Amino acid sequence: MIGDDRILLNDRFIHVFKQLEDRGVVIKNDRGGKGMGDFAEKILGNRAYGHIIRAYLNPKDKRVISYSQARTLCREYGVSEAYMLDNTGTPFGMDLPRGVYEDAAPNGNILFTTVSAFAGTSVDAGSFVAPERNAFFSLPGLGGTGLVAFPIDGNSMEPLIKSGDVVICRQVEGVKDIVDNEIYAIKNNGSIWIKHVQRIIHGGRVTHLKLISANYLEHDPFVEEVNIHTRLYKVVRKISEI
Numbered sequence: 001m002i003g004d005d006r007i008l009l010n011d012r013f014i015h016v017f018k019q020l021e022d023r024g025v026v027i028k029n030d031r032g033g034k035g036m037g038d039f040a041e042k043i044l045g046n047r048a049y050g051h052i053i054r055a056y057l058n059p060k061d062k063r064v065i066s067y068s069q070a071r072t073l074c075r076e077y078g079v080s081e082a083y084m085l086d087n088t089g090t091p092f093g094m095d096l097p098r099g100v101y102e103d104a105a106p107n108g109n110i111l112f113t114t115v116s117a118f119a120g121t122s123v124d125a126g127s128f129v130a131p132e133r134n135a136f137f138s139l140p141g142l143g144g145t146g147l148v149a150f151p152i153d154g155n156s157m158e159p160l161i162k163s164g165d166v167v168i169c170r171q172v173e174g175v176k177d178i179v180d181n182e183i184y185a186i187k188n189n190g191s192i193w194i195k196h197v198q199r200i201i202h203g204g205r206v207t208h209l210k211l212i213s214a215n216y217l218e219h220d221p222f223v224e225e226v227n228i229h230t231r232l233y234k235v236v237r238k239i240s241e242i
Contacts, residue, residue, distance in 0.1 A: 002064055008087065010064035014057055016079055016091045023174050024205040025077065025228050042076045043069055078228045090146075090171075092231065108138030110147040110168060139168070139237070146171040148233060150185075156213040157183070157194050165240050167194060169233030175199065175206040175226050186211060187231040188224050194235065 020026040027034045036054070037047035044052060055063040065073075067085065074081045082088040112135045137149075149168040152161055160183070161167060169185045172178065184197045186209065195211035202208075206226055213219035224230075 002062065006064050006066075009067065009070055009084070010056055011059075012084055012087065012091075013065045013070065013073070014059070016073065016077075016084065017057060019091055019174065020077060020228070022176055023228065023230075024207065024226070043072050108136040109145060110137050110139065110142065110149050111135075112137055112149045112166075142168065142237065144170075147236075149239075152194060156215050156219040158215045160214045161194060161235075161238055162240065165238045167235050168237040168239070169235050172232040172234050175209070175230065175232065178206070178209075178232065181212075183235040185233040185235060186224065187229075187233070188227070189229060197232075 017026065021028070025034065026036075026039050028036050030038075036050035040049040040053050041047035052063065055061040056065050070084050071081065073079055074084050079091050080089055083091050147168060147170050149166055152165045152167060153163055155163055167185065172184070178184065178197055178199055180198045181196050183194065186193050186195060186197065193211055195213060198210040198212065199206045200208035200210055200223065208223050208225050209230075210221055210223050212221040
């Protein structure tokens with residue numbers, strides 16, 4: 001008999017699969033490497049098992065994903081194991097457990113990291129969420145979860161954001177939620193940028209992002225491909241030195 005934990009695990013799988021579809025990472029009827037057969041091959045080891053994936057996605061079907069398959073999903077598609085296996089945090093992004101925010105309430109709801117997100121230079125994203133270098137704080141008018149703050153080192157967003165400013169960003173669910181020409185922190189392929197963002201749409205989905213500096217005289221715009229590792233954070237406030 002399937003236990004409640006497996007049923008809940010499968011519910012999280014359904015949620016993650018929907019997000020992968022929204023991001024364009026999985027396209028059920030695609031024949032270019034992102035279809036159901038391709039997904040089944042990565043998760044189940046056989047592209048002919050697309051029907052089993054469809055069974056997992058059907059809440060009325062008794063078949064549910066296994067823990068080993070869930071771990072494979074996390075490895076292949078950059079899904080948080082903490083979320084998938086333990087229902088902690090979020091499927092993608094910084095994977096901060098809601099409990100952490102709640103426990104940190106006396107200190108604040110905004111995660112501050114000492115790692116600089118260079119406005120004009122890429123940085124190693126692996127250290128971006130190093131727990132020993134994090135702290136929490138709060139500001140009036142900025143409630144809720146999913147907030148992260150970090151200092152800027154670079155001049156590509158001057159005069160709007162200067163080197164030494166601290167930006168506070170709120171995590172965005174996915175590229176479909178982007179508003180063109182607004183300022184975001186973009187974490188992609190091991191790099192972090194603060195830029196104006198414009199979506200580039202092909203075949204009805206966002207495939208690339210055009211990243212534009214405010215200091216356009218010194219920094220040319222460039223294009224980044226959207227993939228399973230792309231994370232977006234809307235800049236909601238900056239803190240500047242007097």
